[in-house]
Every structure is written in structure tokens, then in C-alpha cells.
Amino acid sequence: MATIKEVAKEAGVSVATVSRVINNNGYVNDETRKRVEKAIQSLNYQPNDVARSLFKKQSQTIGLMVPDIMNPFFPELARAVEDTASKLGYTVILCNTDEDIEKEQMYLNTLLRKYIDGLIVVSNTLTAKQIKRLNVPVVTVDREISKDIPTIIVQNTAGGRMATRYLKEIGCERIAHLKGPDHIRNANERCCGYKEEVHNEPWFKEDYIIEGHYEMESAIKATYQLLTRYPDIDGIFAGNDIMAIGAIKAVHQLGKKVPDDVAVIGFDGIALAKAATPELTTIAQPIYEMGRMAANLLIDLIEKKKIEKTFYNLEVELVKRQST
């Protein structure tokens, strides 16, 4: 790898001049510029980002911290973030935290030491204090951490209402809710939306709300028990798509049909939902869009552009498919 010094020597100028050419600032004579460009070409020179970072105290790198990239919600988010970042000249460091405070803190330190320019984070455990200590812009996605941290979320409560109302509309008369974990805010919000729609129904029981862990196994088990105990349930609103697929499996295990005997609706709109059989009706979040907005917002903050809004509460969309 050639250095700026070698280029300077080759072109017969000082390193300052070469630097001016590559950064396109300051005065450079046209003749000189051409000589320098030729030298850059012939040496196949690439400026060293590390040296540049050291001086500029920024690395053109952002961190993306998610609980687990294997959870199907995150690949799409990650893709959106990476696409956007890359387009704007930034690189993305991927961090899986399992929502483990120690891993998160470890990564925060690592990223800081690498002069990361900003961070996109999905976490329930991270505190506002930890984030502020970083002294770099942070955008949170899918979960709110604090009012003064830029945030991109969706209207979970409205989505919960929308899902439940839709089940009512298509004729369900005993609707259960397979809720996400209690410590995750959006799980409770979605549940709220459900409650708003059903708490006045004569048939409603608190027992119709059961909890899963946003993954399949627990959802299957919970649904199985629920349907055994309350066989007249004819609609299930699951807190996310994975659990909805688990619910469908449980329904099948009991020899019932989806959607004929029990209609099932999910939440998230992951790609998997369309691959399921029957294809899953769901409240779709604009996942890619969220990632894109998060990256754009973060980079605007990094580059101190003028920002109109730092809090986005995006709409969700009912996607009707075969499971309802």
C-alpha cells in the first residue's frame, strides 16, 4: 500500500498538496493537480482511513446493536441500515447483544475505542445514562429508551387495536391474545390495543391473555394449553409473527383448521410470514423503512445537518393473507 509520502515524492510535491488534491480543498494549481492525480493512479494509492480517523476523531463507521440477528426481524433492519450507511460512505459494525447488559457494555466500550461515529440500537436493557456517556449520536429503533434519544418506533397500540378489530370484523367471537414478554415495551403496547378492543365484550376474560417469549416453542405450548382450556376461541392475535406461526402449529396439533376454526393474525410483517402455510395475516411494520430512516437520521446527526424530527412513530399496515 502506497502512502501519501510516496505519492508526494512521485509527483514532486509536498504531502500537503497531495492531501489537498484528495480532499479537494485549498488551492491547487491545475497542472499540479494533474501530476498528483497521475501519481495516485500509477501508485494505485488509497488513503489510509485509520490515519485519517486518528486526526479527525471519526471513523465513518456506525454500530448496529441488535439482540440477535437470527431473529427474523433484524436481518431486514440490518440490510436497510447497511444499504443506507454504505450509500452515505459509512460502514456498519454488527453487534449481537442477546439483551445482555454485560455484552452491551462491552460493545459500547469497544465501539467507543474505535471512534465509532454513531450507533443504532435495539435494546430494552440499555439505559439513557449509558448512552449519553458515549458522546456520539444514538438512534434507538423499535424500543423507546428515553424522550431525548432520537427514536423510531411504530404505533404498536394502534396496531394491536387494528389486529383485534379485524378479527372481530371477520366474525371472531372469542379472541385471545398471545402476548410478548412483559419486559418488552412494545409487547405491552400491542396488548393494550387488544384490551381496548375487547375489554367491553361480554365474553372477555383476562385468561384470554397468555404470555410467550416472542419465539415459537413457548407460543406453541401456550396456545395449546389455551385452546384446550377454552375450546371456543376462534381468533388469536399473536404479539409477533413467530408466535403466530407457533399458534398455527398448535391449532393444527389440536386437529383444528386455520382460518376456518381459528383465525390467526401476527405482528411484524417479516418475510417468514409470507412463507408460512397458510400465509400469515399480519400487522406489518415498515421494517426496511425503519432501518433506512434510522440510518439517515443518525448520519444527519453525525454530520450535524439540520434535523426536523428526532422522533418517528410510524404507521403499521394490515396485510390480509390466508390465516384469517
Place this chain on the structure above:
Amino acid sequence: MATIKEVAKEAGVSVATVSRVINNNGYVNDETRKRVEKAIQSLNYQPNDVARSLFKKQSQTIGLMVPDIMNPFFPELARAVEDTASKLGYTVILCNTDEDIEKEQMYLNTLLRKYIDGLIVVSNTLTAKQIKRLNVPVVTVDREISKDIPTIIVQNTAGGRMATRYLKEIGCERIAHLKGPDHIRNANERCCGYKEEVHNEPWFKEDYIIEGHYEMESAIKATYQLLTRYPDIDGIFAGNDIMAIGAIKAVHQLGKKVPDDVAVIGFDGIALAKAATPELTTIAQPIYEMGRMAANLLIDLIEKKKIEKTFYNLEVELVKRQST
């Protein structure tokens, strides 16, 4: 952020001594060490990785280049790579290339400028020449690029045979193959395995091999056409799990049942396969294991450890589920 100079001043020593303490090398008096450690504590000092990288010409960072993290094979791979790298003190930069030569070359340059220590790559388009120009260790996964580039693949041909033989064993008498794209080596290998098993069968026709793009839409369409033309097909070996799910959908569209009328087997063993209805029988690759091995091997190469093997051809496993 405190610097080494401030620590040195606080502890009343030179920066060299502080450096010796944090790197735990050279001679340092116990008393002095304690003073320095105290100063580090009290200033909450974290060494600056960028400065360190500049001098050491390495960044404790590796690149992970995949076609598209949204393809369900890659999140698990990425997770394994990240887990392993992080455990060994490395950070992972995520690159989606869409197998686009320009994006790949762009990323190669970017990574090089950042003093990346090594690269894990999944690509058909990248050439051995491009990779050697990098002058950093590279491990390829899932695809072979060149004999002298460390590689981790699975026994695709054997897997293809295994899948086809299993369909025969359970009684299928007309087995079709939904092949992956022609430019992807593993697609052809899997197809080879299929051919080896069927080319002597009296019923075999070349027409039983149809091509999809390793995604769902094309697989549905292709399968639909195939089954319309050859209604007596009773077994389908799909080149990957996504296409297998597409095949199942097509079978259903034609009013037939899986596995009763048509048995379907996939390849890859992605998480999705278990979420499908019916749950998908598949030839499972040890995806996580592959990522872990790739990361371990790469880091051994980076750290110039002794390497026993640089080429792993891993076994695949038949996972029997409901679709057969």
C-alpha cells in the same frame, strides 16, 4: 476521553511506562504499576484503538461479505462469525454485496483502507486475483473460489444423493429436482448428486430438472408448471429450503397434499424450515458451525497460529420432518 498522556501525568510517569502497563510487556516496577493502574481507574482511561491500529497496522476487525443478510442462510452464519470474533477480541463489519462485482470491489477497497485484519466471504463473482491483492487472510464459506484460498464448504453432491435416495426409500417413483441457479456451484453439485441417483431409473427425464433462483416466487412458478406437465411426479428435491417451501405452496395450489401426494425435501436447514407447515424435511448444513469454523480459522491465520487444515468439506445431515 482521557489519553495516555493524561494518565502518564496523573501517575507521574512517562507514556512509555503507561503503555507497558496496559500492554503488560516490558519491565515495570510493582509500585509504579499500581500508581498507573490507579490513574487509569480514576481517569476512566480507555486506550484509543485507532491510534493503536495506525501503528500496529491492524484493527482487530474482520469483514463479513455476504450476498444478502436477508437470505435466511446468512443471519445464522453472521451470528456464528460475530460470536466467535467477539470472543476472540475482534469486531465484524457487515457487507451486503448482492453478488454485484462493483459493490464487492467497492467494499474491498473500503475494508482495506480501514486496515481490516481479515475477511470472510461468500461470493461467486469474486476472483482469486482480487482476493490476493488484499494481502490479508481470507476465508471463503459455502462457495469455493480457488484451491489456495481457505474454504469451508459442505458435501453438496453427497447431500443431493442423500436427499434423492431418501425420497426413493420412502417410496417415491417419479422424483423431480428444483435446481438452483446455474452460476452457483453448489446448485450444480446438489443437482449432480440427484442425477447420480436417478439417471439409471427408467422413468428419469432431463425435463424433471427445472431451475429456480434460490427464492420462492420462481420456485412456485416452476413447480406449478412442472406438476401440470407431469402430474405423476410424487417427490421433489429442492436445491434449497426456500425453494422447497415454494414447491409446497405450488403443490397445494394444485389441490394436492404434501407429503401424501408429493413429498418435498429441501437443502440448508434454515430455521424457517421448521416453521413451515408441514415442517420441512431437509438436508441440513451445520450453518452455525461453518461460521464458527470460518471465524476461528480466519483469526488463526491472522494471528499466524499453526494451522492444520485450510479446507473443510463438512458433512450434511438428513433431518426428517413432516414434508416427506
Place this chain on the structure above:
DNA sequence: TTGTTATATGTAACCGGTTACAGAAAAGAG
């Protein structure tokens, strides 16, 4: 013609670490 401004380029300090080298003190050997 002289003073001012725009253009062009180089020198050297700086970013925050690491380490070669040198010098001094302490420990050990003969």
C-alpha cells in the same frame, strides 16, 4: 508604483498510541 488580495505550495505540529534505544539503578557473579 505600491498596497492589497487571491492563488499556490511547503514546513511542521498534531492526532494517540507503540517501541527502539539509551541511561541509571539494583542484583548477581567471580
Place this chain on the structure above:
DNA sequence: CTCTTTTCTGTAACCGGTTACATATAACAA
């Protein structure tokens, strides 16, 4: 007691860029 070796610490060069500042010439205005 002298000589060698080990321990301890500091000075300064270096990694490869960026940029403040100095200097010089050309262009322009008065």
C-alpha cells in the same frame, strides 16, 4: 570490589494522514 546482567524508566521517532501557518508569486486596484 569490580564487572556483568537484570530491572526500570524516559526520550523521541514512528505509524499516515490533516491543517495551521508561513512564504512566495501573480493579479488587481488605486
